[in-house]
Amino acid sequence: xxxxxxxxxxxxxxxxxxxxxxxxxxxxxxxxxxxxxxxxxxxxxxxxxxxxxxxxxxxxxxxxxxxxxxxxxxxxxxxxxxxxxxxxxxxxxxxxxxxxxxxxxxxxxxxxxxxxxxxxxxxxxxxxxxxxxxxxxxxxxxxxxxxx
Ligand code: NI
Numbered sequence: 001x002x003x004x005x006x007x008x009x010x011x012x013x014x015x016x017x018x019x020x021x022x023x024x025x026x027x028x029x030x031x032x033x034x035x036x037x038x039x040x041x042x043x044x045x046x047x048x049x050x051x052x053x054x055x056x057x058x059x060x061x062x063x064x065x066x067x068x069x070x071x072x073x074x075x076x077x078x079x080x081x082x083x084x085x086x087x088x089x090x091x092x093x094x095x096x097x098x099x100x101x102x103x104x105x106x107x108x109x110x111x112x113x114x115x116x117x118x119x120x121x122x123x124x125x126x127x128x129x130x131x132x133x134x135x136x137x138x139x140x141x142x143x144x145x146x147x148x
Pocket of ligand 1: 065090091092093097098099
């Protein structure tokens with residue numbers, strides 16, 4: 001972290017009231033931390049949107065393992081993209097439903113394409129990709145070379 005700067009923000013009282021209520025519900029004890037998190041979230045979103053950015057993330061998938069060939073297709077897709085998959089965790093939720101969470105790592109565009117492939121497989125009922133980067137890479141994006 002760099003030098004701490006104090007800034008003033010002009011906000012209409014209605015918006016501020018709603019913001020305070022929202023952060024209170026989320027358990028924030030002060031506005032500054034809530035603002036910092038909002039800003040970081042925005043910067044992470046912008047940074048991970050760049051196709052060449054190196055990102056880490058998770059792909060969450062829900063599927064019915066009875067769906068024809070789904071288990072094999074998921075395994076095959078992950079082997080084909082083994083360079084992007086750090087690890088996979090599987091939970092048998094009930095008699096039919098499976099939850100699979102992949103930790104992924106690689107170029108943003110490749111990770112997104114891989115996630116789309118998984119989520120689009122017939123039998124996958126719901127899926128979502130979350131991409132992020134470590135905080136030090138947001139704050140100084142050009143000072144950190146990637147060792148991959
Ligand atoms: Ni299962």
